[in-house]
Amino acid sequence: MQPVSYRLESAWQPEGGANGRLTFTFFNLSEVLLSGFRLVYTSLTRVIDPSACEGAIFLRRNANFHEFAPPDDLTLQPGEAWIFTVGGLHRQAKHCVDGAKSAYLTLSDGRHLPVAVSDLQLDGAKSEPPPARLPEGRLELPFSLQPWPAAIDAEPGEGLPVVLFPAEGSRSQDIAAMSDVLALFHRLFPAGHAPFSLAPSAQGRPVAFAQKEHLGQEAYDLEFSGGEIRLGYGSPAGRQYGLTTLAQLLDGARHHPGTFRFPASGTIRDAPRYGWRGCHLDVSRQFYPTADVLRLIDILAWFKLNIFHWHLTDDEAWRLEIKAFPTLTTLGVLRGPDEPLLPQLGNGAEPVGGYYGQEDVREIVAHAAALNVEVVPEIDIPGHSTAVLAALPELADGQEAPESYHSVQGYPNNALNPAVPLTYEFLAKVFDEMVDLFPSRYIHIGGDEVADGSWLASPKARRLMEEEGISGTFSLQSFFLKKVKQMLTARGRSLVGWNEVAHGGGVGAEDTLLMAWENPKVGIDLARDGYDVVMTPGQAYYLDMAQADAWQEPGASWAGTSTPEHTYAYEAEGEFPKELRSRMRGVQACIWSEHFLSRGYFNRLVFPRLPAIAEAAWTPKDKKDWLRFAAIAPLSPML
Template sequence: MFAVLASLAVFASGQTQAMPVIVPQPLSVKPAEGHFTIKPDTVIAAGKDCEAVARTLQEFLRPATGYALDIHGRGGKNAIVLRLKEKKERGPEGYSLKVSNDQIEIEANAPAGLFYGSQTLRQLLPVQIYRKAPVAGVEWTANAVTVEDSPRFRWRGGHLDVCRNFMPKEFVMKYIDLLALHKMNVFHWHLTDDQGWRIEIKQYPKLTEVGAWRKNTMTKYSPAEYTNKPAGGFYTQDDVREIVAYAKERFVTVLPEIEMPGHSQAAIAAYPWLGNDPTKQLDVATKWGVIENVVNVEDSTIKFFQNVLDEVMDLFPGSFIHIGGDECPKVQWKASEKAQAKMKQLGITDEHGLQSWFISQMDKYLDAKGRRLIGWSEILEGGLAEKAALMVWLGDDGAMQAVSSGHDVVMAQNSSTYFDYYQSKDKDKEPWAIGGFLPISKVYAYDPVLPKMTDEQSKHVLGVQFQCWTEYIRDPKYAEYMIFPRACALSEVAWSSKANKNYDRFMAGLPTHLERLAGLDVNYRKLDPPTPPPAATWKSGEMSEQFQTKTWDVTRSIDGAGTYNVEFQYTGGAHRLDIEWAEILQNEAVVARDAHKGTTGARDQGNDYTFRIPSVAAGAKFTLRASVRTDEGNDSNGEIRVSRR
């Protein structure tokens, strides 16, 4: 009912005007009577302080309309007016937009707000405005409306891994365009990993001469399958400068990630003295997963990465530099006499503390250069460097630990923001993915501010971003399929006020928005038909590493005698769920049992259970009972679905 009412605005005259579909949803949208049509003689009125955004808007409108709108210093009728005017409550990225019969006005405190207002204006026009060539027979009309808008979070990001599978520069630029379209302002560029070093470093040419190329590429993990073809690529520093400048014009900050001390086999392959066994010549990694080859902790290695960061800082002007810090096995440090000697010298008691020391060297170095370090959840191990920020990809504990100690966080939890996860439970009909299940509904439901955070702690939540890891995502079209439309949902998580989020309204408008993406040649995944809610769920913290018997009420899913399928489906978290057996109880008596081992997580195997219910008593209560456990921790979330066969 809400979605229906929200789709119309009713006026005293009895006329109605459709509520425009704007993604992400603004703070306030008030339709009015009338409309404005862009014509060949329409002008863009902008003062000198607005000229850059005016040129961007001119280029937004030119291809589909065929109009080269003039940019003038003064406006009037038949004009799109861009104006900077201070209004404290809308902040540096907020804007006001008013469409009337005579003109369109976009007003903001700063150019970024004008840019976001221009993006909203595009969405008020016919969807053909996103086409790259003139479209005949279309009136470029925007209905009268007043929009007031500003973002909920200052960090609204999208991540792209170009190490596992290299992505061409042209796609990186398209990716930035798509982020900007959704009012996202951080492009997290994952540039180095075990399987490839993708950025030119002048002082260390072998990083790209050797580290950017591998002999083979894994296409499936278990059982392992490979392409049996070499692969690679890298971006020159000129490429990087071009991409950073392109992003800046769209008010997107590029966040570079240089992985250390783990995920560094490509660097070690290029310079073996970085490894814990300098006599061993490694190849650039060809398999996925967590690899034990990590860099050593000698002073020369610290200096190497600081030299690399110097060149990175010259290319990337943003305040943050990402140093990875995740999934660093300690096996080689435990076996290394030099690493153990370093620990003794520093008075460090374990290898987690050694990693913390390594990260702190980078933190101090970046701080001295006026930059801030950010890293993945694992940089908490052994203590977080004083000024470091945390990018939270694991459960809630790390986020709470960080904000409780006054550290800033960016929420990027795998259970809600990892777009390399499957979009459907029918995985046989989907392209190969790393595992998991992350439907658009779950992305939309995500709230980066955790319920247990106090108001003061929530101030340390800089924002949120999605991740696109590319182990199995081989090319740009594959990436687009995995990212969209889930990124549309996350844009509302990042931008829209919590009070304005409404999943029904969002889904009702999404088909229109997907037409816009089609005009931009985005290979988005088509929407699924509506599905009923799960019969039951399990959540992080509810399970144990030891098998325990758990029960769930499934009465509403049993509608008569017959054969039923029960599926345990992991949806997120760091740990899979294992099942020993399951049974159905009718009024506390076992009526059906299926005893086989199943698992659901990164890979699903045997996670479907079949039950034959011979009869159903009137008013009976049905309970699912199962012996379950989580593997190596209790951070597991999932759904239980019951269907009649």
């Protein structure tokens, strides 16, 4: 381990402007005098008024990237510190992760040196530790099941079988399905005792399989007796879910016999509440190796979630290999002090990249399909396209004034221009390769957070607007997205997007699915306009939101806090008028990665809220029970 040579500490004070101020203390822990340097840090608490900074010279900001110089005459001897304050913030700090997420020095000779950072301290108020996320919990039935089934009428037994095995005469497909769920269990719990054996065991219990036409595609039923277990299913997905239920029941009873038991008799009748039970992962802000993506898909399958929404591109990086445009994954993924993209959240002196080659994609898609999880890819357009424009600058209108608009995250001129013909040639080739890679009928095109005022300083866009009789950014966005929808339709794919796709006139509602994220009312309005809707409100289902108001609780705060209990109890369907409920396709968790700089932070923020959403997606409302869930949630696998 290399010793830390430089460290940046930060604190937030509520006084010092409408949104308070940050005080930074930079320590020279090296053995060398320091002068003529610049300091960069990345932070979600952004500076919008450089004149409010004291003790430092503000040089530039790009989104979450901030660069400062010390006063001209400042030198730091070994052991000395430089203190400066930063006001003019765009929002108040709310949590300990709202300070610097990374930092580095640039020396006068051009070298970049790493700077360690710590959590943001709170000055002028009490910094409370985070509360417990789960109560002790209570069980009426001692069974370890996540999500809880639609109907269970079973008696707990005194003992348990050592393993479950296919009954004599089982078909090869049923034996293979048991093997697949056994492999899933071993991947998630490598130290766990196998719940299944493909060979008979005198200490085990046979499972007799039967496909039943009257059951729904994802439905299953289980009948328990001392002699055998009968598993009926409607399709391979239902069979997998039934086997997963058996694995959960047996594992919980084996490892926590004082709490959980295995059924001796009775039945489980089960089917999902919603057809779309999704989880999204943003791999642009932070890169997740293929092995981590595969494990997340395993976790989704364990919780009977069936959609993996893969957010592959954003301002920070384009992560999907497109052979027609190799610079997307050379220039369009590199962030660093001297790279095409400046460092952003968590990036320091060392360049970072990372992308998914097409063979990686095929592996992930096949792995998901084997677990009855559908991969829905997303490329976020027309906004959130800084990485695309860095990789393919010819997509910009060269006469558009620089920094003529900024996104809500602070990126200048970050939207693909609908008036540049090459935009559509580019997208056609991208969609052609995506259709080959992803068998899903859906392609998600983003469509969110295009800044009002985008393109209005582009001569090409102004000319197009005059020719088409278009007024304003969002009408031009609608013009663009209608063309995108036509391109997808021609390729046999359906358009999925965030709720802003409906802005400015939207696109045709037929064969379009929109995700309501801004608030629950948006989803109802979309349904009234004829769109099918997936509910994923930030106030309940965004897993980057902090789980409590406490300063020491990590996470974002723009949508408030979302405790596990709130996430569990939230009822998206309950707010829908009865006549519109057929438009509600399901629910989805979203994992935005700005705050996920470590596996520890990932697991703290995602769990237990991901299994809470899985239960909201599967379990009927009248069968939900927060205290029961709290008793079972600690059994959850993590990344």
